[in-house]
Each structure stands twice: as structure tokens, then as C-alpha cells.
Amino acid sequence: xxxxxxxxxxxxxxxxxxxxxxxxxxxxxxxxxxxxxxxxxxxxxxxxxxxxxxxxxxxxxxxxxxxxxxxxxxxxxxxxxxxxxxxxxxxxxxxxxxxxxxxxxxxxxxxxxxxxxxxxxxxxxxxxxxxxxxxxxxxxxxxxxxxxxxxxxxxxxxxxxxxxxxxxxxxxxxxxxxxxxxxxxxxxxxxxxxxxxxxxxxxxxxxxxxxxxxxxxxxxxxxxxxxxxxxxxxxxxxxxxxxxxxxxxxxxxxxxxxxxxxxxxxxxxxxxxxxxxxxxxxxxxxxxxxxxxxxxxxxxxxxxxxxxxxxxxxxxxxxxxxxxxxxxxxxxxxxxxxxxxxxxxxxxxxxx
Numbered sequence: 001x002x003x004x005x006x007x008x009x010x011x012x013x014x015x016x017x018x019x020x021x022x023x024x025x026x027x028x029x030x031x032x033x034x035x036x037x038x039x040x041x042x043x044x045x046x047x048x049x050x051x052x053x054x055x056x057x058x059x060x061x062x063x064x065x066x067x068x069x070x071x072x073x074x075x076x077x078x079x080x081x082x083x084x085x086x087x088x089x090x091x092x093x094x095x096x097x098x099x100x101x102x103x104x105x106x107x108x109x110x111x112x113x114x115x116x117x118x119x120x121x122x123x124x125x126x127x128x129x130x131x132x133x134x135x136x137x138x139x140x141x142x143x144x145x146x147x148x149x150x151x152x153x154x155x156x157x158x159x160x161x162x163x164x165x166x167x168x169x170x171x172x173x174x175x176x177x178x179x180x181x182x183x184x185x186x187x188x189x190x191x192x193x194x195x196x197x198x199x200x201x202x203x204x205x206x207x208x209x210x211x212x213x214x215x216x217x218x219x220x221x222x223x224x225x226x227x228x229x230x231x232x233x234x235x236x237x238x239x240x241x242x243x244x245x246x247x248x249x250x251x252x253x254x255x256x257x258x259x260x261x262x263x264x265x266x267x268x269x270x271x272x273x274x275x276x277x278x279x280x281x282x283x284x285x286x287x288x289x290x291x292x293x294x295x296x297x298x299x300x301x302x303x304x305x306x307x308x309x310x311x312x313x314x315x316x317x318x319x320x321x322x323x324x325x326x327x328x329x330x331x332x333x334x335x336x337x338x339x340x341x342x343x344x345x346x347x348x349x350x351x352x
Contacts, residue, residue: 108131112136124148156180166185232255286316
């Protein structure tokens with residue numbers, strides 16, 4: 001009787017009931033279906049699809065799976081839902097997002113998959129989702145993202161990979177994502193930004209790589225980012241940076257605080273002075289003559305320089321020799337006790 005009622009309800013509501021998933025993802029797991037005026041848990045085995053989940057297509061808002069032990073998210077795990085909705089998977093012990101895990105979801109707008117222990121994202125895991133705007137993969141354990149994991153997402157504007165275990169960033173993770181505007185890769189294990197690392201993302205406006213282990217940024221790392229407005233490289237391990245910012249003519253804000261910088265090249269500053277509105281440089285062991293020059297430079301070009309921590313009066317160091325010159329120097333040209341005072345405990349993070 002229940003099966004008969006279920007089928008009648010699906011036909012009455014106009015659901016497409018052809019299910020293609022062949023590998024089971026859900027095994028009697030509770031799935032929360034959120035509609036405009038109500039929310040209800042349904043027990044699902046197999047895949048999330050109109051054949052397995054009952055909902056009103058005119059009032060569907062969100063489908064949630066929370067605190068389940070799912071293992072892998074297999075092919076067709078969520079499929080054949082034509083209505084506009086948001087998908088949330090949180091705290092589900094998901095190890096791998098398999099290829100084509102999300103299929104035939106033409107109006108899906110947002111995917112939240114934070115706190116799932118994800119380690120691997122396969123090729124075409126997020127593929128051919130024409131309305132998808134936001135993907136949140138924060139607070140997982142992602143180590144491997146395969147080529148074209150994010151493919152054919154023409155309206156994707158924001159991706160967060162914060163708080164994972166990525167050691168590098170690769171453009172070939174992406175294919176046909178022309179509208180990506182915001183990319184968060186904070187608190188990973190990335191050590192370098194290579195040449196033309198983001199050249200495929202011409203629409204990118206906000207790039208944040210705070211709290212990694214970056215020691216090197218290639219001079220041409222940001223080529224192709226004509227629309228970049230804000231760049232955050234705080235809390236890394238940079239001792240020097242000499243980037244060509246002539247390729248980012250619209251850059252307004254740069255965050256370089258909590259690194260190990262003592263000098264910035266004049267050529268780099270000259271490239272920034274016509275577009276920049278603010279630069280965050282506190283909690284770096286700046287040479288005192290260089291810091292004086294930065295502050296003067298900011299005043300001359302109406303650029304706000306955030307250089308001082310509230311919790312300390314220490315803001316610069318005096319070199320052993322040529323104390324009045326702002327020149328490139330290695331760490332052994334400073335007194336060790338002065339350099340060690342910059343512990344990076346002054347945090348004033350600004351978010352776009």
C-alpha cells in the first residue's frame with residue numbers, strides 16, 4: 001500500500017522517476033527535506049532522487065544530510081531533481097566524492113559540504129551543473145583533487161577550499177568555470193604560487209590564501225587577473241616578494257601581514273600606487289627606514305597603510321649596518337633578538 005501511494009504521489013507531483021544510480025550511497029539514512037513551510041526527515045536507501053524522496057516541486061528549498069557515516073559519495077548520489085534548491089552535506093564521514101556524484105540537477109544553486117573528512121575529489125565530481133553558484137568544501141581533509149574535478153560550471157562564482165590539506169594549487173582542477181569570482185584556499189599546506197597560477201580565472205576578484213606555508217611567489221604568479229580586487233597572503237612564511245602587479249590593474253587591497261618580510265621592491269610599489277586603496281603589512285620585521293618609506297608612499301598616493309599592531313609598540317627593526325638605507329637584506333643582517341620579537345601574534349584580519 002505504501003509503495004502504491006508513493007508512486008501515485010510522485011506521478012501527481014510531476015516527478016521524473018527514472019533512476020540511474022547503480023552504486024548505493026545511502027543505506028537507510030535520514031534525509032531532511034526542507035520546504036517553504038515545513039521540514040521532514042525521510043529514510044533513503046540508494047540515491048537521493050525523485051524516486052526516493054517525496055517533495056513539492058513548487059516549495060522545495062533545501063535537502064540536508066547531517067551526521068551520517070556515508071563513506072564515499074558515489075556516482076549519481078544525488079540526481080534527477082530539476083527544481084531550484086540547496087544541497088547540504090555536513091559531518092558525514094565522506095572519504096571520496098566520486099565522478100558524477102551530482103547528476104541532472106539543472107537548477108541546483110549551492111552545495112555545502114563542510115566537515116565531512118573528504119580526502120579525494122575525482123574527475124567530474126562537480127560536472128555539468130549549469131545553475132551552481134557556490135561550492136563550500138571547508139574543514140575537510142582534502143589532499144587530492146583530480147583533473148577537471150570542477151567542470152562545466154558556467155555560473156560558479158564562489159569556491160571555498162579552506163581548512164584542508166592541499167599542498168599545491170592546480171588550474172587543471174577546473175574546466176569551463178568562466179565566472180569564478182571568489183576563491184578561498186586558506187589554512188592549507190601550500191608552499192609556493194607558481195607562474196600564471198590563476199591565468200584561467202579572468203573573472204576572479206577575491207583570492208585568499210591566508211595561513212598556508214607559502215615561501216615563494218613567482219613574479220608572474222597573478223598574470224591574467226585583470227579583475228582582481230583583493231589579494232590575501234597573510235600568515236604565511238614569505239621573506240621576500242617581488243611580484244609584477246602591472247597585470248592586476250584593478251587591485252584595491254593587499255594583505256601581507258604576519259609574514260617575515262623586511263623589504264618591498266620600489267618597482268612593485270610603483271605598479272600598485274595608481275589602483276591600491278589599502279595594504280596590510282603589520283607583524284612583519286620591517287627595516288625601520290623601509291617602514292618610514294612605506295608610510296610616506298601611502299600618504300603621497302592616498303593609500304591606507306595598516307602597519308601597527310595594537311598589542312605592541314614594536315613595528316620595525318634596525319639593521320646592523322647602513323641603518324638609514326632601505327635595501328634588500330638577509331636575516332643575518334639583523335640582530336636575532338629583534339627579529340625574534342615578531343612572533344606573528346598580532347591578528348587584524350580583514351575580510352572582503
